[in-house]
Amino acid sequence: MACDFTELSAYLDGEVSEAQRRSIEAHLAVCPVCRRERERLERSKTMLSVPVEQPQFHEQLMRRIESEEATRRSWIPSLRWPRLATAGAALVCVAVALAVGVRTYQDRHQPPPTPPTHLAAAADDQEPQPTTEPQDDVSAVPEEPQPAPEQEPAPPAQEQEPMQRTTLPLVLSGTVTGATPTATITVTTSGEVGTFGIDDTVLPDVTVVDIVSRQVILDHNGTLEVLAMDDAPKAVAYPPLDGRWTVRVTMAEQVEEANFLVRLSEPAPGELVVAQVDGPEIIARGTLRGNYATLRADETELGAIEGSGSFNDERTQLIADAWVHPDDPAEPVENITLQFDKLATVDQQQRASLDRFKEEVRQMYQALAQYVRDHECCFPDALADLVPDYAPSLDAFADTDVRTVHYVPGHTRVMLWCASAALPPWEEFYPSLPMRDRLLQYEAALRRLVGDALLRPAVVLEVDYSQPDVTLTCNTMGNVDIHDPTAQAVRPEDFADGSPEALSRLTALRTSCANNLKQLGLVIKMFENEHEGYTPPGWLMVYPEYCTDPLILTSPKDEPGTDSYLYLFPATNLEEWLRESVDDPSELDSNPALHALVQSGIPIALNRTDFPGPKPGRNVLFADGHVEYLRTDIPGGPDQPDLWRDEVLPYLEGR
Amino acid sequence: MGGQGSLWTDKAGDGRLIGRVCQGDVAAFEALCLRLERPLFGYLLRLVKNPTEAEDLAQEALFRLYQTARDGRIRVRKGSPRALVFNIAHNLAMDFHRRTRNVAPPVAGQAGGAAEAAPASAKAERALLREQIDQALANLPESHRSALMLREFGELSYADIAQTLGVTPGVVKTWIYRGRRRLADLLDRDGQYVGERNHGV
Numbered sequence: 001m002a003c004d005f006t007e008l009s010a011y012l013d014g015e016v017s018e019a020q021r022r023s024i025e026a027h028l029a030v031c032p033v034c035r036r037e038r039e040r041l042e043r044s045k046t047m048l049s050v051p052v053e054q055p056q057f058h059e060q061l062m063r064r065i066e067s068e069e070a071t072r073r074s075w076i077p078s079l080r081w082p083r084l085a086t087a088g089a090a091l092v093c094v095a096v097a098l099a100v101g102v103r104t105y106q107d108r109h110q111p112p113p114t115p116p117t118h119l120a121a122a123a124d125d126q127e128p129q130p131t132t133e134p135q136d137d138v139s140a141v142p143e144e145p146q147p148a149p150e151q152e153p154a155p156p157a158q159e160q161e162p163m164q165r166t167t168l169p170l171v172l173s174g175t176v177t178g179a180t181p182t183a184t185i186t187v188t189t190s191g192e193v194g195t196f197g198i199d200d201t202v203l204p205d206v207t208v209v210d211i212v213s214r215q216v217i218l219d220h221n222g223t224l225e226v227l228a229m230d231d232a233p234k235a236v237a238y239p240p241l242d243g244r245w246t247v248r249v250t251m252a253e254q255v256e257e258a259n260f261l262v263r264l265s266e267p268a269p270g271e272l273v274v275a276q277v278d279g280p281e282i283i284a285r286g287t288l289r290g291n292y293a294t295l296r297a298d299e300t301e302l303g304a305i306e307g308s309g310s311f312n313d314e315r316t317q318l319i320a321d322a323w324v325h326p327d328d329p330a331e332p333v334e335n336i337t338l339q340f341d342k343l344a345t346v347d348q349q350q351r352a353s354l355d356r357f358k359e360e361v362r363q364m365y366q367a368l369a370q371y372v373r374d375h376e377c378c379f380p381d382a383l384a385d386l387v388p389d390y391a392p393s394l395d396a397f398a399d400t401d402v403r404t405v406h407y408v409p410g411h412t413r414v415m416l417w418c419a420s421a422a423l424p425p426w427e428e429f430y431p432s433l434p435m436r437d438r439l440l441q442y443e444a445a446l447r448r449l450v451g452d453a454l455l456r457p458a459v460v461l462e463v464d465y466s467q468p469d470v471t472l473t474c475n476t477m478g479n480v481d482i483h484d485p486t487a488q489a490v491r492p493e494d495f496a497d498g499s500p501e502a503l504s505r506l507t508a509l510r511t512s513c514a515n516n517l518k519q520l521g522l523v524i525k526m527f528e529n530e531h532e533g534y535t536p537p538g539w540l541m542v543y544p545e546y547c548t549d550p551l552i553l554t555s556p557k558d559e560p561g562t563d564s565y566l567y568l569f570p571a572t573n574l575e576e577w578l579r580e581s582v583d584d585p586s587e588l589d590s591n592p593a594l595h596a597l598v599q600s601g602i603p604i605a606l607n608r609t610d611f612p613g614p615k616p617g618r619n620v621l622f623a624d625g626h627v628e629y630l631r632t633d634i635p636g637g638p639d640q641p642d643l644w645r646d647e648v649l650p651y652l653e654g655r
Numbered sequence: 656m657g658g659q660g661s662l663w664t665d666k667a668g669d670g671r672l673i674g675r676v677c678q679g680d681v682a683a684f685e686a687l688c689l690r691l692e693r694p695l696f697g698y699l700l701r702l703v704k705n706p707t708e709a710e711d712l713a714q715e716a717l718f719r720l721y722q723t724a725r726d727g728r729i730r731v732r733k734g735s736p737r738a739l740v741f742n743i744a745h746n747l748a749m750d751f752h753r754r755t756r757n758v759a760p761p762v763a764g765q766a767g768g769a770a771e772a773a774p775a776s777a778k779a780e781r782a783l784l785r786e787q788i789d790q791a792l793a794n795l796p797e798s799h800r801s802a803l804m805l806r807e808f809g810e811l812s813y814a815d816i817a818q819t820l821g822v823t824p825g826v827v828k829t830w831i832y833r834g835r836r837r838l839a840d841l842l843d844r845d846g847q848y849v850g851e852r853n854h855g856v
Contacts, residue, residue, distance in 0.1 A: 041832075041835050044836070047788060054692075055710045056710065057710045061718060064718055066681065
């Protein structure tokens with residue numbers, strides 16, 4: 001994904017689709033530029049969120065409305081809805097029968113009742129109405145006019161309101177127990193309802209819940225727990241479900257575990273798909289409504305499984321009751337408990353490459369272990385020593401995913417630095433804090449062992465010598481991008497022959513190097529922006545706030561650790577410098593094109609040494625952020641204009 | 656009443672509530688008010704700078720929304736009541752400015768009445784901060800400012816803002832981003848107005 005700050009802003013407002021959101025978050029994880037931009041936009045958002053006092057006109061407005069309504073009602077029959085208000089202690093264990101509902105046209109001759117302000121009052125004022133049969137069809141669309149039940153006549157056709165009116169009665173009757181803000185209300189009701197709001201219910205047969213300030217509306221039988229009834233309802237933002245989960249199945253006698261991938265088709269409430277990723281493939285499908293999920297898997301080893309349960313608020317766990325219907329009808333139906341625990345957000349492809357990666361390291365471990373056994377507990381000096389006796393070739397360890405391997409002999413544990421470009425950052429695999437702490441300790445220990453130079457943004461694998469298994473850990477850099485080891489430390493003679501392979505490799509190196517410079521250009525811009533236009537005093541000053549990946553300071557053509565780029569304008573206010581160096585600064589203001597043109601000719605940073613090959617040259621970063629490969633052999637000859645000679649060389653003179 | 660009303664962000668419910676208001680359901684309207692009062696007040700406060708006046712205008716806007724709904728002049732399934740009430744409120748605020756010509760035009764960087772009734776220090780501090788932000792907002796182009804204010808104070812969705820301002824949601828997205836970006840440039844980390852800064856090359 002390219003950096004799109006507009007989308008980033010919409011993302012902060014929650015105004016992007018689920019797919020976009022995921023793509024933006026993935027991009028944010030790898031793009032320091034966008035992270036800075038997000039910070040800036042968030043700051044702007046925070047500053048505008050100075051709290052506003054609650055205005056005090058509510059009561060006055062409602063009085064106005066009431067009187068307005070009274071005038072209207074003198075000639076228009078109207079509908080009244082229940083108001084369940086806080087009754088405090090009055091609510092406790094009070095069994096009330098609420099008879100409230102859409103006043104039908106039969107009621108038009110009755111005087112409109114005052115809306116009850118307390119449940120107790122409601123119970124006193126109104127006789128419970130007979131409960132009508134609950135609607136079986138709970139998916140009735142509210143906007144559709146419903147056929148009226150027999151006892152309720154349809155509204156007269158000459159009704160002057162242009163709105164479509166739904167004429168189903170709403171009859172709510174039941175029991176209220178418990179003290180606010182938590183009260184349990186048992187209701188039986190039927191009628192037209194809206195399907196908006198919060199679905200906090202855990203009962204499958206309550207399907208529609210509307211909690212708007214003090215109203216509770218259901219359209220089916222069931223028990224509903226309403227939280228914070230008198231308060232404004234809480235807004236619910238559900239975290240995404242997609243990711244890797246483990247499921248623990250508790251049967252009558254044994255517990256089984258399996259790994260699942262959970263996917264939610266959007267928009268919610270939508271279809272929930274879970275697929276077992278180890279062992280025989282099982283795919284269960286279901287629906288998700290709020291945090292309440294139903295699941296069904298038809299062909300499993302046990303038989304058909306169906307169940308339902310609720311996710312917790314963080315959506316990290318689902319506990320569901322389920323029933324197994326064995327293929328053989330003679331066998332009894334078994335009750336099981338399913339507990340899903342979220343491990344990580346990782347897609348199937350990533351998981352496959354992780355498995356492949358682990359398998360390679362496992363092979364490497366086995367070869368090493370065999371070598372150690374044969375050599376009186378000595379490790380090989382290099383992995384190459386394993387060939388050919390212990391491994392047919394090093395290719396066995398070099399799946400395209402594995403970019404570089406280091407290992408440190410001389411300890412009871414072998415540590416391997418393996419990088420796989422296909423793997424996500426370690427946080428996504430191990431979101432829990434204990435692991436994070438352990439990884440930090442691990443990295444500190446590694447630093448003591450091998451120094452900073454070897455610490456790369458890569459996955460670190462720890463092979464425990466005493467165990468025949470591979471334990472995977474990751475370092476804390478979290479960045480799984482690594483340079484091709486074969487591309488490091490190029491020698492000019494490698495390219496002397498000018499073969500197509502050598503030339504294409506050279507091109508790749510140049511591109512990669514140019515990308516480094518481009519990133520540094522952005523880093524400089526960010527630094528300038530926050531330091532009154534001054535460029536950073538040196539490369540080290542930008543780490544880690546502006547440049548999270550110090551590896552971009554090394555060109556892939558140089559040895560690791562080389563300070564590859566010459567930085568021409570440390571601690572300079574380029575804008576001022578520019579004004580001083582032109583004859584007429586006012587012309588810069590009046591002519592933006594000129595401004596840009598001048599900038600595009602100021603070199604900021606460049607390679608310290610030439611790229612080898614038939615066209616020697618260096619990548620140069622210019623003040624406008626563009627990077628160009630300039631040949632240093634001045635191909636055009638002494639009389640032709642040349643960017644390198646005319647624009648860059650003057651800056652290098654005297655250095 | 657409904658202390659945390661602005662936390663309620665399920666805008667989808669507005670449409671159904673207004674549908675019931677059309678049928679004369681006062682309770683539904685009250686619920687709608689609890690959702691709209693605070694954002695509406697916050698938005699108007701920015702426009703007219705005077706808390707008393709902002710309350711009056713907010714009340715009037717909600718009352719007009721109610722009348723409109725009751726008179727059957729709302730197409731429930733087309734557009735959102737939120738956009739409508741902010742549109743009404745905006746027009747009311749413009750009328751107000753026309754009536755009181757001595758008062759500065761909207762967001763001209765004057766605290767006006769905001770500080771007048773501020774005995775509590777927290778309130779005064781807030782007013783001061785608001786003044787700084789108003790000054791920065793005044794530097795935004797009109798379109799960017801309106802979109803940003805409807806978003807941040809009115810808590811409207813992009814679609815609603817688009818409806819209020821009569822542009823496409825894509826345009827709203829861009830305006831909000833630009834406004835936000837510029838605001839971040841104009842204010843330092845403590846919300847102090849620092850004005851134009853040199854952006855280097």
